[in-house]
Amino acid sequence: MTAFSDAAAEDYDGRIARMAPGYTLALELVTALARCRFPEDARVLLAGSGTGTELLALAAAGPGWRFTAVEPSPAMMASARGKIAAAGLDHRVTFVEAMLDEAPPEPHDAAVSALVLHFIPDDGAKAGFMAALAARLAPRAPLLLTDFAAFDLPDGCYDRWLLDRGVEAEVVARAADWRRRVWQPVTPERVRGLAASAGFEDVRPFFQALGFHGLLASRADA
Template structure:
């Protein structure tokens, strides 16, 4: 069963074009996510690696990793054709990169069954949109495991605000509001963002994430970064999976 994905409705052409500037200002740690992805994959993957980018978006990670690692190949998967159109345009500006990238417009589970196993994968700001159901987060991680070789690393990064019943929820939300105001985001836009996060984000804790990863065939996750609500984790596909 396809995992539900709310992103195509959100990322039409005009929003896709503005996505990078908007999210870089609105989301604490956005640049750090990509920095950590770059260094972790650099030290973990071989010279001729094949990298699966789940939720490739506008191609930020492919651009970064592709320029730093000229022997790597990439498969960028995203359900939004408009986002991938922006990614293709950006990748085409880098000499020699375009021929090393394949694209798939669709959910991860619509990849062909004979897609080659990859040496590593990224899933940046994707799974937080999916509910904690068998067809949501669990399905995404299970499909990710299908397209990775044993031992392959997977870096996950998600926006995971604490639930409203937790003691630090109000503090974290206030800090996020202050972060955005310092970067010139208007209050009405901030309020829309808060409303969207409350409606569309499905947060889970580290213990639940670990359980989902174990069920999907991955090792326990190691936290590699955090900036307010943004968390990054590193895991590997188990050798016996």
């Protein structure tokens, strides 16, 4: 089960921006690429929409877009619902509290999945997640995916980056333990292979900060 717990949802927004290299830049790039690639009236699938950070950014960037926000964690979704209600955007968002493969298989014109894939084991479940994305997209629809992958980087460089930006040693140690226990990263080549096997083509990288990376792909023609 890869849904976030209530504890993981607590303080998520502040924590992720501090701990994920390039989180804000990646979100800006996802938003810019969405503006380049998504149709003006797109039905956009957000897979693992979390506390609603990309939902809010995308809703502001594409006033004609409507969203299906799929998220299995009640605590993460409650936070997103609060933000969307406060922004007066309820009429543009359908919330689905479920794992992606349990969400209704309705077609969308575009999809975004930010920082979800590396929590899913590569035992058929990652392939299942990518297939569930493809199954909910129209032919040629764009996908923006960010993930933490096993790039060939020097040992300890992530911890070094955190310490150098002032994150307390105890927090860095806890984060390293969480990564070892919970994350399921695969090589960037494997991520591209999973995307291709699920029926995505034109898989192109647009971002990398340490292990965090972003890909733009298109659902293949039917």
